[in-house]
Amino acid sequence: MKLLAGALLSGVMALGAGSALAQQTGGIVNVATIGEPPTLDPMVSTADLVGIVTQHFFETLFTFDKDWNVTPLLAESLPEITDGGKVYTIKLRSGVTFHDGSAMTADDVVASLKRWMDLASRGKQTAGNIDKVEVVDPSTVRIVLKSPYAPLLALLAFNNSAAVIMPAGKMANPLTEPVGTGPYKLKERKPDQYIQLVRYDGYKPRSGDANGYGGARKPLLDEVRFVPVPDPNTRIEGAISGQFDYVDSLPVESYDRIKNLQTTKPVLLKPFGWPVFVMNTKQGVMANIDSRMAVRMALSMEDMLAAAFGSKEFYSLDGAMYPKGYVWHSEAGTEGKYNVADPDKAKALLKKANYDGKPVRILTSRQYEFHYKMAQVAAEYLKQAGFSVDMQVVDWATLTQRRADAALWDIYITHSPFLPEPALIGQLSESSPGWWSTPARKQAVDAFNTESDPKKRPALWAEVQKVMYVETPSIKIGDFNALSAQSPKLDGVVPAPWPYFWNVSVKK
Amino acid sequence: MAPFAAPQGLSQKRMGRYVFQRLLGMLAVMFVVVTIVFIIVRIAPGDPAAVMLGPDATAQDVASLRTRLGLDRPIIIQYGIFFGQLLQGDLGESIFLNRPVLTALAERAEPTFFLTLFSILIAGIIAIPVGIMSAYWRGSLFDQGATTLAMLAASIPSFWLGLILIQILAVRWGVFPVSGYGGPGASLLTRLSHLILPAISLGVVSSALILRFTRASMLDVLNDDYVRTARSKGMSEFRVIMKHAFKNALIPVLTVVGITAALLVSGAVVTETVFGLPGVGSLVVSAVLRRDYPVIQGALLIIAALYVLINFLIDMLYLLVDPRVRY
Numbered sequence: 085m086k087l088l089a090g091a092l093l094s095g096v097m098a099l100g101a102g103s104a105l106a107q108q109t110g111g112i113v114n115v116a117t118i119g120e121p122p123t124l125d126p127m128v129s130t131a132d133l134v135g136i137v138t139q140h141f142f143e144t145l146f147t148f149d150k151d152w153n154v155t156p157l158l159a160e161s162l163p164e165i166t167d168g169g170k171v172y173t174i175k176l177r178s179g180v181t182f183h184d185g186s187a188m189t190a191d192d193v194v195a196s197l198k199r200w201m202d203l204a205s206r207g208k209q210t211a212g213n214i215d216k217v218e219v220v221d222p223s224t225v226r227i228v229l230k231s232p233y234a235p236l237l238a239l240l241a242f243n244n245s246a247a248v249i250m251p252a253g254k255m256a257n258p259l260t261e262p263v264g265t266g267p268y269k270l271k272e273r274k275p276d277q278y279i280q281l282v283r284y285d286g287y288k289p290r291s292g293d294a295n296g297y298g299g300a301r302k303p304l305l306d307e308v309r310f311v312p313v314p315d316p317n318t319r320i321e322g323a324i325s326g327q328f329d330y331v332d333s334l335p336v337e338s339y340d341r342i343k344n345l346q347t348t349k350p351v352l353l354k355p356f357g358w359p360v361f362v363m364n365t366k367q368g369v370m371a372n373i374d375s376r377m378a379v380r381m382a383l384s385m386e387d388m389l390a391a392a393f394g395s396k397e398f399y400s401l402d403g404a405m406y407p408k409g410y411v412w413h414s415e416a417g418t419e420g421k422y423n424v425a426d427p428d429k430a431k432a433l434l435k436k437a438n439y440d441g442k443p444v445r446i447l448t449s450r451q452y453e454f455h456y457k458m459a460q461v462a463a464e465y466l467k468q469a470g471f472s473v474d475m476q477v478v479d480w481a482t483l484t485q486r487r488a489d490a491a492l493w494d495i496y497i498t499h500s501p502f503l504p505e506p507a508l509i510g511q512l513s514e515s516s517p518g519w520w521s522t523p524a525r526k527q528a529v530d531a532f533n534t535e536s537d538p539k540k541r542p543a544l545w546a547e548v549q550k551v552m553y554v555e556t557p558s559i560k561i562g563d564f565n566a567l568s569a570q571s572p573k574l575d576g577v578v579p580a581p582w583p584y585f586w587n588v589s590v591k592k
Numbered sequence: 593m594a595p596f597a598a599p600q601g602l603s604q605k606r607m608g609r610y611v612f613q614r615l616l617g618m619l620a621v622m623f624v625v626v627t628i629v630f631i632i633v634r635i636a637p638g639d640p641a642a643v644m645l646g647p648d649a650t651a652q653d654v655a656s657l658r659t660r661l662g663l664d665r666p667i668i669i670q671y672g673i674f675f676g677q678l679l680q681g682d683l684g685e686s687i688f689l690n691r692p693v694l695t696a697l698a699e700r701a702e703p704t705f706f707l708t709l710f711s712i713l714i715a716g717i718i719a720i721p722v723g724i725m726s727a728y729w730r731g732s733l734f735d736q737g738a739t740t741l742a743m744l745a746a747s748i749p750s751f752w753l754g755l756i757l758i759q760i761l762a763v764r765w766g767v768f769p770v771s772g773y774g775g776p777g778a779s780l781l782t783r784l785s786h787l788i789l790p791a792i793s794l795g796v797v798s799s800a801l802i803l804r805f806t807r808a809s810m811l812d813v814l815n816d817d818y819v820r821t822a823r824s825k826g827m828s829e830f831r832v833i834m835k836h837a838f839k840n841a842l843i844p845v846l847t848v849v850g851i852t853a854a855l856l857v858s859g860a861v862v863t864e865t866v867f868g869l870p871g872v873g874s875l876v877v878s879a880v881l882r883r884d885y886p887v888i889q890g891a892l893l894i895i896a897a898l899y900v901l902i903n904f905l906i907d908m909l910y911l912l913v914d915p916r917v918r919y
Contacts, residue, residue: 112775114775119878122643122644122882123644123688129644129645129646129649130649131646134646205646205649208650208653209650244646245646260690271776274699274776274870275688275699275870276700276874276875276878277773278775278776280775280776309775311771311775311868313771313772313868314877314878315771315865315866315868317755318758318770318866321755321758321759321762321763321771322770322771325763325769325770327769327771327772478637479638480643480881481637481639481640481642481881481882481883482636482638484639484642484643485637488642488654513650515650515651515652
């Protein structure tokens with residue numbers, strides 16, 4: 085499976101692997117993040133920031149390699165899958181200890197997976213497919229499914245709403261004492277000031293080379309400090325002044341300012357993710373499939389992306405749900421349905437939908453400025469096509485609340501990184517806001533989720549994409565890149581959607 | 593001398609009654625503030641459960657967390673619980689910080705206290721001498737320049753000035769840190785060095801009001817008879833200005849300084865956010881963005897209490913320093 089290729093990333097990865105030979109231990113790295121994570125319990129939150137911080141001290145049974153293949157982390161190897169894809173027997177690595185010094189056992193793993201199924205959004209979704217999770221022996225666990233469910237391993241590997249392993253006796257909810265097995269351990273958290281992680285001396289990296297999030301994870305630094313810097317301008321200045329060694333999530337407009345400096349250099353993750361307009365298929369104007377298609381026909385993705393990201397260096401037009409280089413890439417269903425910007429076609433569809441002029445409520449937030457800019461352009465194109473538009477600009481907390489109520493919106497705007505497993509895409513779930521639930525969706529998604537043969541799954545994903553283009557439960561706008569910055573003194577940083585600092589060192 | 597000993601001409605009994613009435617009034621104000629804040633944060637859209645669970649959480653997950661946090665109960669019940677806790681001195685527990693609100697506020701008090709102190713000092717150092725000179729040389733080029741600059745300072749948003757200061761003093765010259773409040777184990781001196789730029793940006797903006805008040809107040813007294821008398825006695829101009837005029841002009845200036853200090857405690861929210869300072873202001877901002885109801889309520893309650901208290905102390909100060917003031 086080759087999910088994330090791209091010359092840039094491969095080049096950096098190769099560079100990172102080469103320089104790892106000469107890396108030295110020691111040093112402190114200050115990482116400026118976009119804010120304070122809402123919790124340090126990676127099971128209960130799907131926020132990326134929670135995953136970025138907690139992946140350093142909590143670990144999962146599996147993770148992803150540089151090509152986004154599932155690879156073992158706390159598991160000794162990939163599971164033995166038997167009984168037609170229904171039984172997963174997982175052998176655990178020996179000698180793994182938690183930060184409190186206790187050894188990780190199968191009891192801890194089973195207790196953690198049960199907590200994940202009880203608390204985590206993704207765990208709860210998965211629980212419906214799981215018959216039982218049990219201890220086979222102190223170093224082996226078994227997951228028995230009700231029916232084959234191919235996304236299971238990706239879900240166990242994902243660091244978001246993550247199935248992390250905790251000691252059975254230290255998994256209170258809310259989590260009071262984060263104790264994991266990761267290369268760094270939590271020393272101190274001063275909310276809105278810093279989260280201080282220190283090297284876990286008892287950490288035993290896997291053998292072999294580093295490979296994406298997998299392979300050997302070496303805690304080379306003495307400390308990693310995550311410092312919340314919510315203001316993007318201050319993050320830029322913090323990078324330029326050299327106060328921060330790594331600065332996450334910079335506005336793309338700052339690229340020219342940081343590209344030729346001694347104190348910092350840009351880190352471009354290309355491509356990072358995709359903005360998406362999610363349709364309310366349950367209620368209101370967008371419950372009608374022709375209205376949804378009219379929106380698709382009306383929009384100019386090119387203008388929206390240009391308004392949102394400025395230079396073509398930071399975005400690309402792409403109707404496929406996964407860009408080229410990913411095994412999931414397919415153009416299926418996109419022909420004549422992406423970046424059309426044809427108001428006449430849209431008007432004809434609106435007529436067919438018997439559109440009565442009711443305003444289309446676009447729910448968006450300026451907390452992500454590019455969402456708002458895209459919404460502004462979209463509103464003009466929709467008006468041109470005959471829609472009446474009601475832009476509802478709210479803060480992100482309000483948006484996440486309102487989108488849960490089908491009576492309050494017609495389109496909401498969000499974005500996502502390219503997730504390693506398409507089944508993780510929120511809009512595919514019937515319970516996700518948008519509530520896409522049709523026989524065609526069920527048939528295509530079920531076929532994809534139950535097929536465990538990796539060779540057959542890409543074709544099945546193409547079928548899902550085709551149905552997404554026919555029924556338009558959401559509209560992908562394009563691909564965009566993410567900009568961060570790092571000090572030239574840092575060695576071993578690999579551009580990643582959830583940046584990590586094991587295998588990273590400070591040049592002396 | 594006791595801090596609130598009755599000034600000349602005011603009996604202990606009348607003074608006591610006045611203080612008691614003011615305290616009752618303060619309690620009433622606090623009750624209204626508490627109630628309004630409670631209602632506003634509850635009727636405002638947004639949900640702490642949705643924020644905590646993240647963008648991909650299901651509606652069921654959000655609902656079950658709301659139940660655990662007690663947010664699904666009727667507002668009146670939630671208010672009763674909150675008020676009952678408040679009467680026992682308990683501001684509740686932060687939803688996100690895993691600690692009591694009072695502890696969270698106490699942890700944030702240091703940067704806010706020193707930021708306010710430094711800002712007031714900077715504002716005072718700039719505004720009072722310039723205000724005095726401006727009044728003394730009324731209509732001169734100096735006066736016109738000072739009042740123009742004061743108007744400019746009053747018009748500048750403090751966060752913008754902050755960003756400019758960061759660009760010049762932190763990025764270009766590397767004299768001060770860009771943001772934050774020092775890492776783990778940072779000494780008091782290191783922590784305070786993080787406050788200099790935000791204090792300058794707040795102090796400069798605040799100085800405008802104090803300057804204008806100082807100038808106006810000095811102009812009032814400079815034409816008074818006692819100033820003329822002092823001059824006719826052959827006193828030096830410096831003594832006339834400082835001993836006779838400024839001393840009497842000080843009372844309204846003190847009021848403005850006090851109110852500015854109270855405003856800074858609550859008004860430094862944007863500056864603290866720009867400079868990444870973990871003070872009370874940034875706590876309020878992050879609590880509002882996360883909808884951390886107990887922290888919003890607790891922080892605003894404390895800020896309102898400080899504001900009311902400072903006003904009360906200013907009034908008491910009036911009683912002590914100005915014998916003409918009667919209640």
